[in-house]
Amino acid sequence: MYTRRLLLSSIASLGICATTSRVAMAAKLKPQTDGLRGTIDISGYDVIPNGVSDQSQAMNRLFIDAAERGLPVFLPAGDYLVSGITLPDTLWLSGVPGRTRLIHAGGGRFMAGEALAKLTLSDLVLDGGGKSLDEEVGGLLNLRAVKDLTISNCTITGSAKHGINAEHCGGRIDENSISGAASSGIYAVESERLAVTGNTVFDCGNGGILVHRWQAGEDGTLVSGNRVYRITATDGGTGENGNGINVFRAGGVMVTGNHISDCAFSAIRANSASNVHIANNQCLRSGETAIYSEFGFQGAIVSGNLIDGAANGIIICNFNEGGRLAAVNDNIVRNLHVDGPYIHDGAGFGFGIAVEADTVVTGNIIENAPKWGLMLGWGPYMRDVVATGNLVRGAGGGCYVTVVEGAGTALIANNLFQDVKDGGILGYRWNDKTTGDLMTSGAGAFAHLTLSNNRVS
Secondary structure (H helix, E strand, O other): OOOOOHHHHHHHHHEEEEEEEEHHHHHHHOOOOOHHHHHHOOOHHOOOOOOOOHHHHHHHHHHHHHHOOOOOOEOOOOOEEEEEEOOOOOOOOOOOOOOOOEOOOOOOOOOOEEEEEEEEEEEEEEEOOOOOOOOOEEEEEEEEEEEEEEEEEEEEEOOEEEEEEEEEOOOEOOOOOOOOOOOOEEEEOOOOOEEOOOEEEEEEEOEEEEEEEEEEEEEOOEEOEEEEEEEOOOOOOOOOOEEEEEEEEOOOOOOEOOOOEOOOOOOEEOOOOEEEEEEEEEEEEEOOEEEHHHHHHHEEEEOOOOEEOOOOEEOOOOHOOOOOOEEOOOOOEEEOOOOOOOOOOOOOOOEEEEEEEEEEEEEOEEEEEEEEEEEEEEEEEEEEEEEOOOOOEEEEEEEEEEOOOOOOOEEEOOOEEEOOOOOOEHHHHHEEEEEEEEEHHHHOOOOOOEEEEEEEE
């Protein structure tokens, strides 16, 4: 039989054994690092915050070792002077937001990574200081073939080229502040399921967010919730530069919910981009056409956008190049002007919505368009256009429609025109008005036109 003393002694022994077991297990599971929360200990790498000398070699050794050991790198607040940094596979690099600053020391390149399965950069400041980059380097952060890329909550500034140059990359670029790039803030080319969301891009020389491909093809990039402003066109041109968001040859791209203002050319410009969806964006004070879908595309939805201040509002064009098939609905377009950034050799500036082929234009409001509210076709380039249920207020002419030989059919019905100086629906041969108001004179002379239930008030 157990005595009381023997029982208490046994219980105490069991407690000691359990405690010893837990301590041994914890020692076995403890990461082999003295770093912060499992990060690599940087103290042995001569990486020093606010050091006065170039720390590139030490930083490269730190990154390689951390990636090989599967440990994140946390850089404390301070300035780090570096250049020629190679980002290894699986690197996870972070810092103190706004206070961990990697500053370009000069030389050919700043930070680059290629053929990586995964790369994560967060909470860093990358400052190019306007220092030059090698010819083969596209951006301050130069990335190629990164399958799973994350760039989050970083500040990227002062690039002599693009801020981020990402070629053949997938993943996400989100919640970053990108400014002062001599070219564009983000240049994403040949992307693979990339999401560009929630970024602020401003004061860039030639473009805000660019989604491009070398040849036309499926891309699928999502561009959503970004704020883009003060984009200039340092290299000039007639639309290749100076755009807030530019989609070129990339199919299946969605541009939604962005706020874009004060761009030298377009807020959103889609060139040869099929199946593009441009929806619910705010486009303010564009120097040229606020929203473009142009050249050889098939399929565009432009809906729910608000445009205030531009030379032209929305243009869906270039049927001569194969541009066709669009829906333009429920947009507000207002306060347009006839002054553009170059001499226009076509229809010029000052109109609200222009379309050419296989397109429905419905439920839009156009206000203060000095030339025309609606523009349907250009010369013989019009086919199967429907314009219904639109409101045009305060325009030189309510609706331009081409009456050139060879133009296809147009149905113009149930539109309301208010305060239109030259009339409601007017026939044009290119830039020459050749009819009076077809709402009063009738469209019987033009078999390709059907007019019904339109009204001028």
